[in-house]
Amino acid sequence: MSDNDSGDWKDTTIDAAEAAAHPEVASEVARIRQLRQSIDNVDMAVVALLAERFKYTSQVGVLKARAGFAPADHQREAYQIERLRRLAVEAGLDPEIAEIYREFVVTEAKKRHQRIADAGGDPGVLDVFA
Amino acid sequence: MSDNDSGDWKDTTIDAAEAAAHPEVASEVARIRQLRQSIDNVDMAVVALLAERFKYTSQVGVLKARAGFAPADHQREAYQIERLRRLAVEAGLDPEIAEIYREFVVTEAKKRHQRIADAGGDPGVLDVFA
Numbered sequence: 337m338s339d340n341d342s343g344d345w346k347d348t349t350i351d352a353a354e355a356a357a358h359p360e361v362a363s364e365v366a367r368i369r370q371l372r373q374s375i376d377n378v379d380m381a382v383v384a385l386l387a388e389r390f391k392y393t394s395q396v397g398v399l400k401a402r403a404g405f406a407p408a409d410h411q412r413e414a415y416q417i418e419r420l421r422r423l424a425v426e427a428g429l430d431p432e433i434a435e436i437y438r439e440f441v442v443t444e445a446k447k448r449h450q451r452i453a454d455a456g457g458d459p460g461v462l463d464v465f466a
Numbered sequence: 467m468s469d470n471d472s473g474d475w476k477d478t479t480i481d482a483a484e485a486a487a488h489p490e491v492a493s494e495v496a497r498i499r500q501l502r503q504s505i506d507n508v509d510m511a512v513v514a515l516l517a518e519r520f521k522y523t524s525q526v527g528v529l530k531a532r533a534g535f536a537p538a539d540h541q542r543e544a545y546q547i548e549r550l551r552r553l554a555v556e557a558g559l560d561p562e563i564a565e566i567y568r569e570f571v572v573t574e575a576k577k578r579h580q581r582i583a584d585a586g587g588d589p590g591v592l593d594v595f596a
Contacts, residue, residue, distance in 0.1 A: 348535040361533040387557035403491035427517035
């Protein structure tokens, strides 16, 4: 739409008003809204899985603190990097995205492990999200 | 384990050898390995979902480029921030984690939208992971 007269397209709100104002892009707007519902469904599932993941890693943090283990385990990380790369390729996902995901969850889990260790391994002193 | 003699615990590899060397923590090692299998299963599911998510956002990128829409849509982002926070609380996940996840996927999706727009909205010029 090079001949649009709406000014700043650097920030476009894709909604019914946009479609009404630009009937020539109504089909794109409709399809984008459909895709966004699927994207929102994926995010809902991922949030549920992340909630479970951080419950598991919180338990790992308590066990590590109790046993005196360090938050970091480089052999485990090497295994995860290799495995997630392989799974990403198999799923048709850019392996770079899988690696960003891994860094994000491992970094956050380690931060929480350190907090648990600093608190003497007592999960009772942690907030509900630790 | 304050009386361990293994030196540097800042990097602990939790495996069968560790358990054999320190029988007093064998039960923690066994439980951590169990939890790690669950964590790996969560990651497998998340990678599959992220693969689908980026296929959807790639389609959105093509439609936006075709219609002349900008990669950014701040109203959409405000909706996602509010929704993911609510879903996180409901799932028992620190909302901060959900927000880091959202920033990560939106940032990567926008980068790819910009690439699609720069290529004139032609997904044919993109690599298989775009």
